[in-house]
Amino acid sequence: MVKNIEYIAYRKLKGINIEFSPNVNIIAGTNGTCKTSILHTVSNSFQTVKSTDGRLLEKKSVSILKQLNKLSNPKIETLTRGDKEFNDPAQETKGTLYTTTYNDESKLSFRKHNSSTSEKKRFAVKPQYKAGENESLPAMPTIYLGLFRLFSYGEFESDDLISNITAKLPTEYQEELAKLYKDFTTYAIDFEQIKNMGKIKNRPEFKTDISGIDSNTISAGEDNLFIILTALVSLKYYYKSINSTNETESILMIDEIDASLHPEFQIKLLQLFMKYSENYKIQILMTTHSLSLIEFALEHKQFCKTIYLLDQKNSVNQLEDVDKYTINMLLKNTTRQEIQLHNKIPVMTEDDEARFFLNLLFEHYKNINEGRSIEQYFHLVNANFPSEAIVNLVNDDYLLKSTMRTINILDGDQSNKANLNKQLITLPGDKSPEEIIFNHAMKLSTMPDSSFWSNDLLINDGYTFVFFERNIKDKIDNIDNTITQLKQENKSTKGVKRDLNKKLFNEYIIFWKFILKNWIEDLDNEFEINKFYKNLRILFLKTADFHGINSNSWVIINGQ
Structure with missing residues (x-):
């Protein structure tokens, strides 16, 4: 797990140390506060678990996990790009951009590694290994669910890029996934296939027990929900297939968790996250603007940590004392006096x-x-x-x-x-x-x-x-x-x-x-x-x- 990241300079994250819970982390703030960038740097702090890893009891779990989820252990260079003028994430900063501290108190610092080709300009952020220390990125599955997961199947026009994924979860996990989906939507589903939509996302093919409702006709929110549940159950499967020795065994990151989801689904998902995080050692990080989700998280501080970022134009600060009233005020970009003017x-x-x-x-x-x-x-x-x-x-x-x-x-x-x-x-x-x-x-x-x-x-x-x-x-x-x-x-x-x-x-x-x-x-x-x-x-x-x-x-x- 990531215990904390100390940012020297990465985009607006300058001179700020963000600590994380081993369970569920809610990252909130107005637009432009680098919430997504935090997810990118977390993902960049790990490498993929190899099938030769001695902890694996079921070696195929790694490949199944990777195939079912579109982005597993992505690096910064695959998640973000510079613009035509080469948008440096830390201008005038040389050396360390940020330092990640892991749960065993080990640390790795990361620096810019710029590259350029005739076709595009891009940057990467690589670890700074100390000479003679034999350091390497810790191996841990990280699943990143960005906003690409919301792309509608009906709007995807490149049929040539759609292919079938042969990997399947073991039957007991398919049944668990179906049960979870039914608990949310009331639909009893029958899996057919997982589709790979090019570089966009992986999505399921299934039928339901209700005529006219299937994987092609469900709403964007229901499609989004299934992708999230699939990632969650996949990480449980991975946990069950290893000899667990760490406080955390995997990481799930979700950008804009509330996108397309009704508040009821948001709260129900958060309750599910708390359960799975505790039972299967999954560190979960998500960004959100949802007040209802934040309020619920603040009521369950023993399982959820709320990180609220304040936009200071060229940098961001972290709100020290987080409560739902202050966050409500900040997200609405108003003052406490204005909010309480009508609250008596x-x-x-x-x-x-x-x-x-x-x-x-x-x-x-x-x-x-x-x-x-x-x-x-x-x-x-x-x-x-x-x-x-x-x-x-x-x-x-x-x-x-x-x-x-x-x-x-x-x-x-x-x-x-x-x-x-x-x-x-x-x-x-x-x-x-x-x-x-x-x-x-x-x-x-x-x-x-x-x-x-x-x-x-x-x-x-x-x-x-x-x-x-x-x-x-x-x-x-x-x-x-x-x-x-x-x-x-x-x-x-x-x-x-x-x-x-x-x-x-x-x-x-x-x-x-x-x-x-x-x-x-x-x-x-x-x-x-x-x-x-x-x-x-x-x-x-x-x-x-x-x-x-x-x-x-x-x-x-x-x-x-």
Whole structure:
């Protein structure tokens, strides 16, 4: 296997070291990031296993493998060409272009070897053997499936170049290949022949159990799928025909794995690759632009490594911390802000006062977290919901797990109903926002010398200690007096206090903002403020992925 390749200069691969997994490697990046060039250099790092190799238990496996797969152990000069002006892959670079490290920690460096004829100009990349070291390329089967595999049989006009391939897999592997193909397509196939389409590709001839469907009428994706499965089963056959002593015994490379394949096939193939790679020691490398494939690979990091390359115009860099949100952003050539502009978690609250409280909490958390905002992740639904309605919604398991991936916040006086498993929390404090504000205002009224009353911004808006004493304090007292009087008269008090609170709140809303900010910053309430922050983050982590938000974007600072 290839453990890593350190590139000095090869096309845009300059001063970059790429490490590979012994299992499955996903190479992604925008066009022009040398993804295919990496496959070329890997293939160039090995030679064909000879039939005289002492590891072979079944010598014919090597020739069968080579005949069934169009490109086995191809070298760079057969995979790429210079243009009319002789496109040097490493201009102004002499000596080593890259160094390959193998799984046994041995290394080989490679250099340019240019050649020219009267008909064409081309370059090759050859190993630099050290004098007296008796070095050689390691022998390992490598199958390269380039985009030529997508060429349609119906569009191939050179009938003279089509010939039959006599080599066949042993019966048990033919049956395995047929079973795999049926698992993907539902077609039960009966092999007839493998066709050699000149220098383009090898493709199967088969019939199916469905009238009108055969190897000539299947879709390009189904044809592509069969070629990939054939390569995979061929390498299993090779593994079974040798005395295995290495961590890796073969390499499969596929350029643009997602080309012509439905996302369902892509994911199913990746699952198959993980199984075959682990069981039959196949190192698999593929290039892709498929977000669904990358996302699946990132969820199975123990078997798949994702290598993402960043285009820097004249060179490429490797993305260090790979996650699906960053890759989604980069592949779409946009910014995280633009993507997350429309990706927000809906937050259900009881009323305007609750949202007023929340916005001030967001502002507070931003101030103590070095300017990092969490407000950007949430959409406060501009609708009022009675606490009973919110509780009923979160108790509907179907809604909670499907369409209602919301964060639900009740007022503090409903704390006995909080349930993190139901995505339901309560605001800080043990009362409604209005009562918290009014009570804190009354507390501050007993402290006329408090720095709160000397706030220039408060004074500039006309809210002085004297103004509060003369215009607001009595109105707060009158709310409780009205409720007491209604009770004495045996009249209903349902909703009265709430309505009076809201009326007073809206009358002096600018003043209440100063009051509530002071309550939030009061050290006596620090525990409640921090508890709400932690609970909100727990619900964020539970719902972020559903709404396309990177859960790692909530950065913890100062233990928060």
